[in-house]
Amino acid sequence: MEPLSSVSDRSLLRTAARSGPGRSAVAAGWQGYAFLTPALFILVAFLLIPTIWVFGISLFKWDFIGDPEFLGLRNFVRLLTEDELFRKAVFQTLYFVVGTVPTGMALSLLLAVLLNARLPGRGLFRALLFSPYVMPVIATTVIWQWIFNPDYGVMNALLNAFQIPGVGWVRSADWIMPAIIIYSLWHFTGYNTVIFLAGLANIPPELEEAAHVDGAGAWSTFWKVTWPLLSPTTYFVLFISMIGSFKVFVQVYQFTLGTGGPDRAAETIGFYLYQEAFQHFRAGYASAISVIFFLIIVVVTGAQMRFASRWVFYR
């Protein structure tokens, strides 16, 4: 940030001083709320109220148009005990989270460590690795669908080059989720890399040098010094990747062209919710899915926060 001395703000303040009377603390308090009003109005109207209201809608059978019919908790009973597809969607979502979060974090940390040196061209590397993240998911999924095409796709060609037989990818119930996971790693790893890089830059180099002087190798310096000091960043990346992965929607939609894939093998919670609400117009049932989805996120985030206090090291 620029220091103020270069700007004529001081004189600006003096000029302003002559024109206005001082404000009382009460007025300042009132002003605080005024400043918050535009943001809070939108957040309350389109985030808080809908989040509460969705609990209400989940108790009804409703097609968005006619009269809602009160069902009590029957949507939830059906969802949790009878609905095979929902169970599948929960399982696939967990599969996606487990497939993307640890691998994505390891990959981005590795790239960040590699980039964290006085390296000519470092800024360019960082920007290029980040670039998939700004590209639209729809447009890039279109390309990746061809990469994963079982007959003429690049992925199988690559596997064949290493004497590995190709698989069915987007046409196979077993391989469509791995395909979507690989795509997603490609899409967001650069983002996490940038955050890890910032965390690494924040660690005083003297600490690592001291470990080096004491005879620690690069490997043990990383695990004994860098890794603990990096833990707040690691936690932040874990937090945003978990929430991001649970919400996965657009790539599932586009990879399966709105169907959920062969044998609904790519059905995730967010996608199932969308289908129930906007393809089958079951507003009540979709709201029940929303409620369960919300509770899952709250539990996972809560567990993460509790667990974090044990291993996140704050200086």
Added chain:
Amino acid sequence: MTARRALELGPRYLLLALALVLFLFPIYWMAVLSLDAPQTPFGLPPKLWPDWEFNNFASAWKAVPWGRYFLNTVFIAAMYTLLVCATSVLAGYAFASMSFPGKALIFACVLGMYMVPQEVTLVPNYVILAKLTWLNSFQAQIVPLGASIFGIFLMRQFFLTLPKDLWEAAQLDGVGHLRFLLLIGLPLARPALVTVALFHLVAAWNSFLWPLIVTSDDSVRPIQVGLSSFAAADSTQPVLLAAGAVMTTLPILVLFLVAQKQLVGGIAATGIRG
């Protein structure tokens, strides 16, 4: 460069170059496909050099109303970004620099709302928009998303770094918060504001789920929804679809390459404090 340093950097470069090839190949291949002859886009081994068939872009452009989609997207993205910047600056400043009862609690609630995935609120928000008769409109794609928790947080983090005596001096001189923010805070906050603006511009350009649900007509549809329906049409040839993908990606990629320092640097800055 000494031999030791070369030995140290060599493996790093090798690994980074490998990563770069893997990361950039799909983007390269998209460009190749968009310029392939319509009959022979795919083959084994994959074609890695285009036929320079620029007609693909002309044919793709005629297939669907891209001009309309582009205009819609630019308008929505601009209005949305302006709205997000305004709400983020005001709220971020209030949380950082003003004192009023309940501030900590309200801030905690705002951060807590970050946990709510957009999917959870889809049904009620759809109903709210239907009641406002906003379905299939521009404002439906701007107003409900007009406050960003990320933006508020980033602006607050920035305003926290402003020296306290700056405001104290202003206060002694009788300058109110609004004037202080507009005349002094905002010019200083430009780097943070640019990050917020770029981040949401990219988000608006790429947004899909919400416009997919609340729009039904080409006259208000944004580009990604247009591309998705273009992809779903049976009659669409692969090379034309690739050309469409390039067209919808190029503007945002150019913007990113021009402004990558601000965007990447700004995102790095939030990560440090996260």
